[in-house]
Amino acid sequence: MQVSDEALMQAIIDRRDAQAFAALYDRWSARMYRYFLRMMNRQAAKAADLTQDLFVKIIEKPHLFDPSRRFSTWLYTLAANQCKNEYRRKKLIEQVEHYPECCGDDAALQLPETLDRALLEQQLQWAICLLEEPQRQCFVLRWQEDLSIKEISEIMDCPEGTVKSRLYYALRQVSAAVRDVFVV
Amino acid sequence: MNDIILSLAQEKGFDALNGAEKELVLAEMPASEYESIHLSLATLKEMDQDVAAPPSLRATLLRHPQLQAPVSNVSVWKMPLAIAASFALGALSIAFFPIQNAAPPVEKVITQTIFQRDTVVIRDTLVRTRWRTRYVFKTDSQHFVPPIAAQVPASIYDTAVPMGKSGSAIGDTPALLDFFGLPEGRK
Numbered sequence: 207m208q209v210s211d212e213a214l215m216q217a218i219i220d221r222r223d224a225q226a227f228a229a230l231y232d233r234w235s236a237r238m239y240r241y242f243l244r245m246m247n248r249q250a251a252k253a254a255d256l257t258q259d260l261f262v263k264i265i266e267k268p269h270l271f272d273p274s275r276r277f278s279t280w281l282y283t284l285a286a287n288q289c290k291n292e293y294r295r296k297k298l299i300e301q302v303e304h305y306p307e308c309c310g311d312d313a314a315l316q317l318p319e320t321l322d323r324a325l326l327e328q329q330l331q332w333a334i335c336l337l338e339e340p341q342r343q344c345f346v347l348r349w350q351e352d353l354s355i356k357e358i359s360e361i362m363d364c365p366e367g368t369v370k371s372r373l374y375y376a377l378r379q380v381s382a383a384v385r386d387v388f389v390v
Numbered sequence: 391m392n393d394i395i396l397s398l399a400q401e402k403g404f405d406a407l408n409g410a411e412k413e414l415v416l417a418e419m420p421a422s423e424y425e426s427i428h429l430s431l432a433t434l435k436e437m438d439q440d441v442a443a444p445p446s447l448r449a450t451l452l453r454h455p456q457l458q459a460p461v462s463n464v465s466v467w468k469m470p471l472a473i474a475a476s477f478a479l480g481a482l483s484i485a486f487f488p489i490q491n492a493a494p495p496v497e498k499v500i501t502q503t504i505f506q507r508d509t510v511v512i513r514d515t516l517v518r519t520r521w522r523t524r525y526v527f528k529t530d531s532q533h534f535v536p537p538i539a540a541q542v543p544a545s546i547y548d549t550a551v552p553m554g555k556s557g558s559a560i561g562d563t564p565a566l567l568d569f570f571g572l573p574e575g576r577k
Contacts (some may be wrong), residue, residue: 222456222457223457224452224457227451227452227457228448228452231448231451231452232448235442235443235447235448236441236442236443238443239441239442239443240438240441243438243441244438254443254444254447257443257447258447258450258451261447261451262451262454265451265454265456265457266454266456323433326429326433327433327437330430330433330434330437331437349431349434349435350434350435350437350438352435377427377430380430381423381426381427381429381430382426384426384429384430385422385423385425385426
C-alpha cells in the first residue's frame with residue numbers, strides 16, 4: 207500500500223527523513239515543475255529555480271505544514287505564493303507584450319505531432335500568458351492541474367464565488383483566442 | 391456559463407451533443423463559442439504531459455545538509471558481527487597506541503643576575519628543573535610514587551642559593567666597572 211503524502215511529510219517533520227523526502231519529490235516534482243512552467247511564461251530555468259525553492263522550503267521548514275490540511279493543497283499554496291512573489295518582483299505581466307517571448311523557448315517543450323496541434327497549443331499558451339495573475343492562477347489550477355473549486359479557493363485564500371468568476375472570465379478570454387484562429 | 395455546459399464541453403464537441411444538449415448550449419452561447427471552449431479544455435489537459443523537472447535537481451536536493459542520510463538495510467544477523475568488529479578494532483588501537491596519561495614536560499629555570507648596567511646584563515643559570523607529571527591509577531599507597539616535582543627539595547627554588555664566592559665583587563673594583571662603562575674605542 208502506498209504511503210500517503212501526509213505520512214511522508216510527517217516523517218520529514220519528525221526526523222528529516224531523506225527517503226520520505228525522495229518519495230515526495232518523485233511524486234510531485236514533475237507536476238510542480240509543470241505548474242511553474244505554465245505560470246512563468248514557459249521559462250524553463252525560472253520554473254526549475256522555483257521548483258528547487260519549493261522543495262528546499264519543504265526540507266528547511268517542514269513544520270509549516272498543517273497536518274489537518276491536505277498535503278497537495280499546502281504544496282500548491284506555497285507554489286502559488288512563490289508565483290505571486292515572483293510576479294510582484296519582476297512584474298512579469300509587463301513582459302508579456304509580444305507573442306514569441308511568452309510562447310516557449312524551451313527544450314523541455316516537445317512539439318506535438320501535427321502542426322495544427324502545435325499552433326493550437328501555442329495559441330493557448332499565449333492566451334494564458336495574457337491573463338492577469340489571479341485569473342491565470344485559477345485557470346491553471348482548475349484546467350491544467352485539475353484541482354476543485356474548493357481547493358483553489360483554499361489555495362488562493364478567496365471565496366469560491368470569486369474563483370468561479372475568475373475562471374469564467376479566464377475561460378472566455380482563452381477560448382476567444384482559440385476561436386479567432388481555429389473555429390470557423 | 392452554467393456548470394452543465396462546462397461539463398459537457400469537457401466531454402464532447404458540439405457535433406457529438408444530442409438535441410436537448412444542443413438546445414441547452416444554444417440558449418446560452420453560439421455553437422462556435424462552445425466548440426472553442428471544448429477545444430481549449432481538451433487541449434489544455436494534454437499539454438506538457440511529458441515535461442519533467444531537470445534530473446540534476448533531485449540529486450541536488452537530496453544532498454541538502456538538513457536531510458538525514460537514509461537508513462541502510464543491514465540484516466539483523468550482521469549487527470552483532472559489526473559490533474564485535476568495532477570492539478576488536480577499539481581494543482587493537484588501545485594496545486598499539488596506549489592512552490597518554492602524562493602531561494607535557496614542565497621546565498623551571500632559576501637564574502641569577504651577575505651584572506647589569508644599561509643594556510649589559512650577565513645572568514647565570516642556577517637551577518634548571520624539568521619534570522613530567524604522570525598520573526598513576528593505583529590506590530595502594532605502597533605503590534604510590536610521588537611526582538618528580540614533589541621529590542625535588544623546595545630549597546632549590548630558593549634564589550638565595552649559597553654560592554662559593556671567588557674573586558671580588560664588581561662593585562669593589564671601580565676600574566673594572568668603569569671599563570665596562572667606557573665607549574668601545576677607549577677600552
